[in-house]
Amino acid sequence: MTAVTAPLDVAALRADFPILGRTVREGKPLVYLDSGATAQRPRQVIDAEREFLEQHNAAVHRGAHQLAEEATDAYESARARIAAFVGSDPDELVFTKNATEGINLVAYAMGNASTAGPESARFVLGPGDEIVVTEMEHHANLVPWQQLALRTGATLRWFGVTDDGRLDLSDVDGLINAQTKVVAFTHQSNVLGTVNPVEPLVTRARQVGALTVLDACQSVPHSAVDLRALGVDFAVFSSHKMLGPYGLGVLYGRRELLAAMPPFLTGGSMIEMVDMTRTTFAAPPQRFEAGTPMTSQAVALGAAVDYLSVVGTDRIAAHEHLLTVAALDGLAEIPGIRVLGPVDGHARGGAVSFVVDGIHPHDVGQVLDDQGIAVRVGHHCAWPLHRRLGVPASVRASFYLYNDLSEVDTFLAGVRETKRFFGVA
Amino acid sequence: MTAVTAPLDVAALRADFPILGRTVREGKPLVYLDSGATAQRPRQVIDAEREFLEQHNAAVHRGAHQLAEEATDAYESARARIAAFVGSDPDELVFTKNATEGINLVAYAMGNASTAGPESARFVLGPGDEIVVTEMEHHANLVPWQQLALRTGATLRWFGVTDDGRLDLSDVDGLINAQTKVVAFTHQSNVLGTVNPVEPLVTRARQVGALTVLDACQSVPHSAVDLRALGVDFAVFSSHKMLGPYGLGVLYGRRELLAAMPPFLTGGSMIEMVDMTRTTFAAPPQRFEAGTPMTSQAVALGAAVDYLSVVGTDRIAAHEHLLTVAALDGLAEIPGIRVLGPVDGHARGGAVSFVVDGIHPHDVGQVLDDQGIAVRVGHHCAWPLHRRLGVPASVRASFYLYNDLSEVDTFLAGVRETKRFFGVA
Amino acid sequence: MQLQQMYQEIILDHYKNPHGRGLRDPYDAESFQVNPTCGDEVTLRVRLVGDQVADVSYDGQGCSISQASTSVLTDLVVGRSVAEAFTKLDAFVELMQGRGAVEPDEDVLEDGIAFAGVAKYPARVKCALLGWMAFKDAVARAGGETT
Amino acid sequence: MQLQQMYQEIILDHYKNPHGRGLRDPYDAESFQVNPTCGDEVTLRVRLVGDQVADVSYDGQGCSISQASTSVLTDLVVGRSVAEAFTKLDAFVELMQGRGAVEPDEDVLEDGIAFAGVAKYPARVKCALLGWMAFKDAVARAGGETT
Ligand SMILES: Cc1ncc(COP(=O)(O)O)c(C=O)c1O
Numbered sequence A, B: 001m002t003a004v005t006a007p008l009d010v011a012a013l014r015a016d017f018p019i020l021g022r023t024v025r026e027g028k029p030l031v032y033l034d035s036g037a038t039a040q041r042p043r044q045v046i047d048a049e050r051e052f053l054e055q056h057n058a059a060v061h062r063g064a065h066q067l068a069e070e071a072t073d074a075y076e077s078a079r080a081r082i083a084a085f086v087g088s089d090p091d092e093l094v095f096t097k098n099a100t101e102g103i104n105l106v107a108y109a110m111g112n113a114s115t116a117g118p119e120s121a122r123f124v125l126g127p128g129d130e131i132v133v134t135e136m137e138h139h140a141n142l143v144p145w146q147q148l149a150l151r152t153g154a155t156l157r158w159f160g161v162t163d164d165g166r167l168d169l170s171d172v173d174g175l176i177n178a179q180t181k182v183v184a185f186t187h188q189s190n191v192l193g194t195v196n197p198v199e200p201l202v203t204r205a206r207q208v209g210a211l212t213v214l215d216a217c218q219s220v221p222h223s224a225v226d227l228r229a230l231g232v233d234f235a236v237f238s239s240h241k242m243l244g245p246y247g248l249g250v251l252y253g254r255r256e257l258l259a260a261m262p263p264f265l266t267g268g269s270m271i272e273m274v275d276m277t278r279t280t281f282a283a284p285p286q287r288f289e290a291g292t293p294m295t296s297q298a299v300a301l302g303a304a305v306d307y308l309s310v311v312g313t314d315r316i317a318a319h320e321h322l323l324t325v326a327a328l329d330g331l332a333e334i335p336g337i338r339v340l341g342p343v344d345g346h347a348r349g350g351a352v353s354f355v356v357d358g359i360h361p362h363d364v365g366q367v368l369d370d371q372g373i374a375v376r377v378g379h380h381c382a383w384p385l386h387r388r389l390g391v392p393a394s395v396r397a398s399f400y401l402y403n404d405l406s407e408v409d410t411f412l413a414g415v416r417e418t419k420r421f422f423g424v425a
Numbered sequence C, D: 001m002q003l004q005q006m007y008q009e010i011i012l013d014h015y016k017n018p019h020g021r022g023l024r025d026p027y028d029a030e031s032f033q034v035n036p037t038c039g040d041e042v043t044l045r046v047r048l049v050g051d052q053v054a055d056v057s058y059d060g061q062g063c064s065i066s067q068a069s070t071s072v073l074t075d076l077v078v079g080r081s082v083a084e085a086f087t088k089l090d091a092f093v094e095l096m097q098g099r100g101a102v103e104p105d106e107d108v109l110e111d112g113i114a115f116a117g118v119a120k121y122p123a124r125v126k127c128a129l130l131g132w133m134a135f136k137d138a139v140a141r142a143g144g145e146t147t
């Protein structure tokens, strides 16, 4: 972790987030520890979208009038800034409705490759081919691949998870082999916080000619991520987890792959020529953006990456590291707590999931909520991972730039109160 | 048209739309006649989204904390109000990113039916089966069906368009026959304004057991539409064309069809149980809403339908009818203008597309723009229709509740000025 | 603290000492229900004799609310006619979906009235109904007459 | 009115009396380009003799800007070496993408400088470049050396 940066002025940052001033449950100050599910929005982001809608709104890439020009500029300028934020170029960035759509896009495009032209041959999958995922994936990076396997006859394989919540990389060369067509894995677990090593998987996938798909939903919002440097073929992340609006995800794809990949959603704005019997398609990224795009949302995400850049992604990561270690250390002192995943701060981000002996996660969450502490309970869309770790569900506290150490203390006190309330020693 | 309603107080309405106070091109008041592409947003809608984000924002259907409860309530209350607005129930309404996704959803789900369980048998398509569309479809309701035909081996057929811009219904029984699996058609043409008769197509489709898919993008924003009364199986419309935000579309599906239809996008929030090899799926509408939904956008569309309901959809339709007839009559007086589609107000909505002899639509649009008049030029995502009518492109003026007769006059004067500028008699 | 309203003594007692727990034979139908957001699940069996609910047995995992409400369920329905049991089911569902605005009838719901506080927490309503939905489904599978 | 800045006399003249229009034989390569938003299209042929652009012929439909710029193109490139033609192409593209901030060089672009005003209208830049992109593509297909 980068410790050489100046600490965040959290109090100043919090003033930008109107919702954090709220109280819940009969006057308790809100302690929002659910940013892993969705982050809150600073007024800068909300204002940017409003300003766009009140001054420049029009359909992009279509009209020849002044508003349409301004709207197109705002939309494409946002794309360029978001691309720069993750170390890529605007033509490699496709806007989707969420990260889930981005992964489905790649999976369906691969499914479509068999009825598309010869230029998409490298995306074709069939019986005998293998798709590799991991046991710690969010359902968004698992179910689409299961379904693709079902539709094409390909086989799904996966990396297991060790007891301490790391990927079991003991057989990389066996799992990723000459049959492998895709390797899809998460950069950072939304449950365990585990940061996975990208390099060995990308290196091996390249050796065998398999495509890599990185789920960067939990890394991009919380640290400096350079997708080109990571060398992955595709990556996805979601606007709403990084201070941006709902309804917007980003799919990154290497230029030459996007150029060869058949379309997924079809309709307006993604075509080259259309007649009643046949359609040809536009170049990327338009080819993958059918219909009216999420214009104002892209503009707002542009403002969000501006905000994150000014604060500094390294400083955000360092700050979250501090909170995470404090939470882990604090939990370690409470008897009967089992933390899922790495128990120290090494190669892990700010999601801390745990179970309390003798108290169901739902009940833990309820007592915390009663104290104004918003955490998430359940399987966090990672049911196979929970099964692997032998628990039906867990409680997750997740941190972001606007959380501070006093909130970690409130949280730890809340966990102790839960045990008291249920009479568990 | 319902003429018995009180006229709209357009001046009062306009005050709700901040962007309409803008000037463009060196101080010209904005005359926004491009609502067919995207409507402008009243502050009530923008405020509703902001209030949600600043006070109640959290991931819906997931958390057990107070914000999550409030967010879920806001989201589902919006769904219920939007459903009521189009005469349906909340469990028949699926949120998509735009109308285009809604049509793709149905088309892909049909494609998936062949590898899904026996309950989805009625959605399976193959060689010998037929898909029927029309020659006046927006690309969004054409290309997905072309692609489905390509992937399944089914055949695409279509209703032609008459010279005056109506559907040629001379052979309904031949085109919709025992082979037909789907009949997809637009309620109201985005180019011609033509309002298509739904009843004969639905009746015939039912006779042969074909599914009907109605593109209601241009009808729902502009008139009272009762989807259940129309009797269609599926329908789509887009939030951004009805005062709501970008990034949100609506798919309506009859309850029993949604219940039997296999999923499209897969991932979080749409599952019942997941393990590494197999997933079962939630009931509709969740089954079709993979990933984090467009929460704040749904809340804002809820505010938009509230706004439209208070103004009154019948009054809006009557008002637009007035503007449309004025525009058609005015254009008829200018020599060398050819209006595409119906030239009187009968069974037509407020999209007026035309060509000017001797001046390319792009050039017409440019001169109008210079006078502050925002129209759309091009094929408006209906390329086959333009080809059918023998023009490469057209100029489209489209109206909404915030336009008034003086703007129609400005527009007509602008068309005359265009002819003067290019020296065309 | 509103918490005591939700976690009534009665609920915690049923949670710690559930009634009728464990799967038993003979049975006429079984239902498996799951709460997809948290992974809680219940497997529930019913044995009907004539129009009587002769036995309800169940197993599963879940939070205090789902476990306690299934325990209360067995108290309320075993030994009753299917019609009576469904009257109670309807009353319980109405209470739970009432957002705290429904006044429960102790004559009908007995210990079930303790769940009135849960109805104020919409996210927990599903928990409270998990076992009841399994019961409804199992009776339907067993071909029980509900009216 | 800013309009005169875009619709310079020169442009309107080329539009009304296009140079080199019509498809001619012989040719080495043909390119078809379309503007997907408005349906404007151009089919353009090049004939190379040695490293010289011996002929450019074209047909198509489109707005005044796309038609006039293709007409200007033929004036600028026919009879030049491929390398010279591409210097002009680069200059024209730079001018058009310059948002009105690029000062055109009349020695290089001749009548092409009339398009400086078009560069301020981003939606029209594609129109102005349509024929030029066809020319670039056709030369590439003909295997012409561009440097
Ligand atoms: C008739 C019609 N259908 C479909 C669409 C597509 O809607 P969207 O772009 O919001 O998906 C539009 C608008 O562009 C339309 O006018």
Ligand SMILES: Cc1ncc(COP(=O)(O)O)c(C=O)c1O
Residues within 6 Å of the ligand: A036, A037, A098, A099, A100, A101, A138, A140, A141, A186, A188, A189, A190, A215, A217, A218, A238, A249, A381, B268, B290, B291, B292, B293
């Ligand atoms: C690791 C991970 N992947 C994928 C997703 C899916 O993102 P979205 O719901 O925005 O599509 C999430 C968040 O829910 C996540 O945490």
